[in-house]
Amino acid sequence: MQQTIMVDGRSLSIQDVISIAQNQRTITISQSALDDLSSTRLAINKILDSKIPKYGLNTGFGALAETPITSKRDMQSLQKHLIQSHAVGVGHPLAVEQARAMMLLRLNTLLAGHSGSRPVVAESLAKLLNAGAAPYIPSRGSVGASGDLAPLAHLALLLQGQGPAYLDGKQISAKSLLNKLDLPSLKLEAKEGLSLINGTQAMTSVGCFAIFHGFRQFYLANVIASASVDALAGSQVPFDPRIHQLRPHPGQIECAEIMQLMLEGSLIRSGQSHNRVQDAYSLRCIPQVHGAVKDALNHVQKTVEIEINSVTDNPLVFRSTNDHHLDILSGGNFHGQYLAMTLDYLAIALSTLGNIAERRIEQMLNPSLSAGLPPFLAVQPGLNSGYMILQVVAASLVNENKVLSHPASTDSIPTSANREDFVSMGMTSANKLNQIIENVYQILGIELLCACQALDFREKAPGKLVSKMHQQTRQHISFAKHDRAFRKDLTKAVSLLKSGNLLRDLSAVYSIEAFIERET
Numbered sequence: 001m002q003q004t005i006m007v008d009g010r011s012l013s014i015q016d017v018i019s020i021a022q023n024q025r026t027i028t029i030s031q032s033a034l035d036d037l038s039s040t041r042l043a044i045n046k047i048l049d050s051k052i053p054k055y056g057l058n059t060g061f062g063a064l065a066e067t068p069i070t071s072k073r074d075m076q077s078l079q080k081h082l083i084q085s086h087a088v089g090v091g092h093p094l095a096v097e098q099a100r101a102m103m104l105l106r107l108n109t110l111l112a113g114h115s116g117s118r119p120v121v122a123e124s125l126a127k128l129l130n131a132g133a134a135p136y137i138p139s140r141g142s143v144g145a146s147g148d149l150a151p152l153a154h155l156a157l158l159l160q161g162q163g164p165a166y167l168d169g170k171q172i173s174a175k176s177l178l179n180k181l182d183l184p185s186l187k188l189e190a191k192e193g194l195s196l197i198n199g200t201q202a203m204t205s206v207g208c209f210a211i212f213h214g215f216r217q218f219y220l221a222n223v224i225a226s227a228s229v230d231a232l233a234g235s236q237v238p239f240d241p242r243i244h245q246l247r248p249h250p251g252q253i254e255c256a257e258i259m260q261l262m263l264e265g266s267l268i269r270s271g272q273s274h275n276r277v278q279d280a281y282s283l284r285c286i287p288q289v290h291g292a293v294k295d296a297l298n299h300v301q302k303t304v305e306i307e308i309n310s311v312t313d314n315p316l317v318f319r320s321t322n323d324h325h326l327d328i329l330s331g332g333n334f335h336g337q338y339l340a341m342t343l344d345y346l347a348i349a350l351s352t353l354g355n356i357a358e359r360r361i362e363q364m365l366n367p368s369l370s371a372g373l374p375p376f377l378a379v380q381p382g383l384n385s386g387y388m389i390l391q392v393v394a395a396s397l398v399n400e401n402k403v404l405s406h407p408a409s410t411d412s413i414p415t416s417a418n419r420e421d422f423v424s425m426g427m428t429s430a431n432k433l434n435q436i437i438e439n440v441y442q443i444l445g446i447e448l449l450c451a452c453q454a455l456d457f458r459e460k461a462p463g464k465l466v467s468k469m470h471q472q473t474r475q476h477i478s479f480a481k482h483d484r485a486f487r488k489d490l491t492k493a494v495s496l497l498k499s500g501n502l503l504r505d506l507s508a509v510y511s512i513e514a515f516i517e518r519e520t
Helices: 014-021 031-050 072-086 096-111 119-130 149-159 174-180 192-197 201-231 241-245 250-263 286-308 337-365 388-404 426-457 464-474 486-499 501-510
Strands: 004-007 026-029 090-093 133-135 138-140 164-167 170-173 316-319 326-329
Touching (some): 004 014, 014 201, 026 031, 026 096, 072 149, 072 192, 096 149, 119 133, 119 149, 133 149, 138 149, 138 426, 149 192, 164 174, 170 174, 201 250, 201 286, 201 426, 201 464, 201 501, 241 250, 337 388, 426 464, 464 486, 486 501
Parallel strands (some): 004 026
Antiparallel strands (some): 090 138, 164 170, 316 326
């Protein structure tokens, strides 16, 4: 039975966002939050009746902020025109789960009570979420201030019964979707269109999933790297806790502990006669490199957790205690600089995880570096190419990640007749990060294939946990006795990594759950 999560505008966690977006949990709306929306809306209606110009309520937007809108009919037309004119996103769509996360985050912002929309808007979003629906959100077209205008406008189109959408992961027209769910299309009132599109929810939704996958990749990188160390007859000395207590970064210490635990019981190095006094940095410095990635993840997580429960639209509505007076304040909470910079930081961190993994792949495939392993891990080198081209693929992806790691947040192109003269480009940061995450899964999949193939050439036993991981992988991918369609092997490996099953198996059997981030 699904657990229901209360949404109140203040208390969502990243884990909540992931589970709801993946349709694992349903939601209910806080009644007190709905009551606050009703009270605020009554006060807004009094302002509208007074004809006093208030930006966002009865004026134009952006560079047209000084243009008054007086009649109720014109105000409704203004909201409709605002959504239609702004829904011009381009490019491939966000993943369905990211689009659902965006819808949830927008609902959460509305329920904080400072946006001024009617309860029916929040209730409609909640019904769509619980029905397994999602808006179709083109991924390109936002500069991250005044928030993610184009992506969020496509969300608002769904409420109006326009454009494409998704139901249970399958594309459907918004009109058909609302009919199936017996939901009326909304005619947005004054302020409501702006309340739906002014904010950072598109880049925040990508950020939530980036953190989810980033933590998973950190732990996967550690356990796969331990197999590579064993396959290369690497030393366990660099993971001695005494070394890391002298430089006590939390991520470094945690990584070294995982590496030690994974390699415990290994006999491989004792059976080698190579003359390597010190291992290459890609083996010896795993805690120092992977640990820095973990600490970067922790920093980004804190920023995104704040953003999830923030009110990021404009103008903001503040109701006095007697409910009869409203302050309508214009500010800049929609500006995405916090997210743009932290998502760029995470892009650099995860790219580094892929970079060092590719170096370990080269160590295993290059016979001059691999401590006695056959060239390219082929059974009959020459007749077979072995995993030669897998390293080429990894190098290609690492190169792409280096390009994608260039920060978007250092750029700004003025928009809206220079009223919006400094923007964050945060959605560009998010889109680049999406691709980097996919590339890192592929690189780690290649390292997993190489490490398991290399271990099969070793006569002595690897670490107990490494052996368990090797056995789990071999349930899906067999030893390569000769060349074959390795693309199929890589697809299986990446699927295994993305599922999280590799980590769960290790945790269940060898009790390393203390080192495995709790995954939804």
